[in-house]
Amino acid sequence: MLTFSAKGKSQLGRILAIAVVAVLWLDPALGQAATHTVKRGETLGVIAKKYGLTASAIATHNGIANPNRVKVGQKLTIPAKTDTITYTIHKGDTLSTIAKKHKTTAAAIAKANGIKNPNTIQPGQKLKITIGTAKKTTKPGPAAIASLTLREINRPRIRRNRWKHIVIHHSADSNNSIRGMEHYHRRVRRMENGLAYHFVIGNGVKTSDGKIYVGDRWKRQIRGGHLASLALNEVAIGICLIGNFExxxxxxxxxTSLKALVSHLRKRTGVPFSQVRTHRNINPKPTICPGRRFSLRNILST
Ligand SMILES: [Zn+2]
Incomplete structure (x- = not known):
């Protein structure tokens, strides 16, 4: 526990006041341009990141032709995040590459400069660009799932505590189609409920890349057929990504789809993060599924 004497308190107040002033002065997010002295080992990229900007935005703002060449001790003016700068179009630039470099959109630049046809821009032409007005990219979550798919996922009523695990598989063959998998499970493996998984995520070969296919077993909220244990199949949601991740x-x-789907299913079912597993990691029998190149932790943490 920390205690302060009366004297200490007033001193603390002074320190806080100074800190607040310093933050207001330094934080470019508050609209105040700042100065940055380049330290040893710093690149424009590193500096830009610090201020939530891009290297190109700082280079443009400081008239630096080659962003790879900044000197130790060089003073840079850091534009505020919403500063408007003047950018001279280079050969090969398009509105969208320029926009990307300055964290804004091609549409915003076109509008601000009265450009009707983006194909008419010329090298040497000057553009007014307001930095950092692009919307943040959507986080994987329901927003990353197509609305029709989301409706399909949300349609069945889910009994409380119905599901205990979410288990990830690969199909072991990048040429799989939904119909082929359905046929294999129903006709060859003789599973009366057909497709063994609750969800399949396409890979762009015979299925749409990233598309989430909602299986019949999810719609009916019945057990899966994807694990070597009846008891586990009863309580484990199966998600299969088409591909061979060996x-x-x-x-x-x-x-992106897997992350969004897992996060959405967890919210709806209450399955804890620790019970999002790979086939290999939960199966009572040894299996290599979903392949040694598949890292669940990488996917869920990025
Ligand atoms: Zn598997």
Whole structure:
């Protein structure tokens, strides 16, 4: 526990006041431009990150032609996040590449500069750009799941404590189709409920990349057929990503969809994070599924 004497208190007050002033002065987010002296080992990228900006925005603002060449001790003016700068179009620039460099959108630049046709921009032309007006990218969550799919996922009523685990699989073959998997489980493996998983995430070969297919077993809220234990199948939601992750990595869209789906299902079912498992990690029998290149932790933590 910390205690302060009366004298200590007033001193603390002074320190706090100074700190507040310092923060107001230094924080470019508050609209105040700041000065930054380049320290040893700092690149424009590192400095930009510190201020929530891009290297290009700082380079442009300071008239630096080569962003790779900043000197130790050089003083840079750091634009406030919403500063408007003047950018001279280089050969090969498009409105969208310029926008990306300055964390804004092509539409915002076009509007601010009265550009009707983005294809008419010319090298040497000057643009007014307001930095950092782009909307933040959506976090994986329901927003990353197509609305029709979300409706399908949300349609069945879920009994309380119905599900205890969420288990991730790969299909072991990047050429799989939903129909092929359904056929294999129903006809070859003789599973009366067909497709063994509750969800399948496509990979862009015979299925749409990142698309979440809602299986019949989820719609009916019945047990899966994806684990070597009846008791586990009874309480484990099965998600299968099409692909062979012994050989390749899941696609970026598959990763985004998986993260969004897991997060949404956890909210709806109450399955704790610790019970999001891989097939290998929960199965009573040894299996390599979902492949050694698949890292659940990487996907869920990024
Ligand atoms: Zn599996």
């Amino acid at each position: 050989k390749t990595l899941p696609t970026a869209k598959q990763r």
